[in-house]
Amino acid sequence: MKLIMFGAPGAGKGTQAEKIAAKLNIPTISTGAVIRSEIEKKSEIGLKVQDIIKKGELVSDDIVLNMIEIRLKEDDCKNGFILDGFPRTIPQAEGLEKLGYEIDHVINIDVSDETIIERLSGRLECPKCHAIFHKSTKKPKVDGICDLCGDTLATRADDNPEVIKNRLNVFHEQTEPLKDYYNKKGLVKNIGDLGSVEKVTEEIFKQLGV
Ligand code: AMP
DSSP: EEEEEESSSSHHHHHHHHHHHHHOOOOEEEEEHHHHHHHHHOOOOHHHHHHHHHHHHOHHHHHHHHHHHHHTGGGHHHHEEEEESSOOOOHHHHHHHHTTTTOOOEEEEOOHHHHHHHHHHHHEEETOOOOOEEETTTTOOSSSSSSTOOOBOOOOOOOOOHHHHHHHHHIIIIIHHHHHHHHTTOOOOEEEOSHHHHHHHHHHHHHHTT
């Protein structure tokens, strides 16, 4: 199955993608994670995009499409994949089609801007294993320490209030039009804010028939 997780930053795309990936045994590809790892490695691309990501702006379509093209050719994508955070613009969606990939479903997770701001401003990430926690709703067992690998948790550089606002604006202006694009193709499965991770997962599985 080839799936796209769609929704604002902080809607829960990554969390739900992991649940679907485990159920269907297909990989999740997060362009944000690929970009952050390029920045960590201080690669040529990483150095080029680090200021863009810090401001919450979008990396250019060419760069992201190139990353996706390389990643989707890997063996583990043969039986399907879940795209998390891609496409984010109409040219990216068109580029994906040109690469010859036909998407089966677009899972649209709808969460209000207020909830997004609350979630992202309390989000903590493990820099080593990338597990996600929250200062009030998903506290780690030991303050500031990752439950899974013991590393020190951090706030993502783009999870500060000013940048969160910008990322939401960018989402509404540049990414939200994709909902119409995929609606016209009859691919969108709408998932509301059901209050808990488990309920959202259940609803996604139900709508996918898995
Ligand atoms: P995310 O982890 O999906 O929230 O992405 C973090 C940041 O990476 C975004 O704010 C963008 O700067 C960049 N990014 C991730 N995916 C894309 C994409 N498909 N197109 C452009 N920029 C992206």
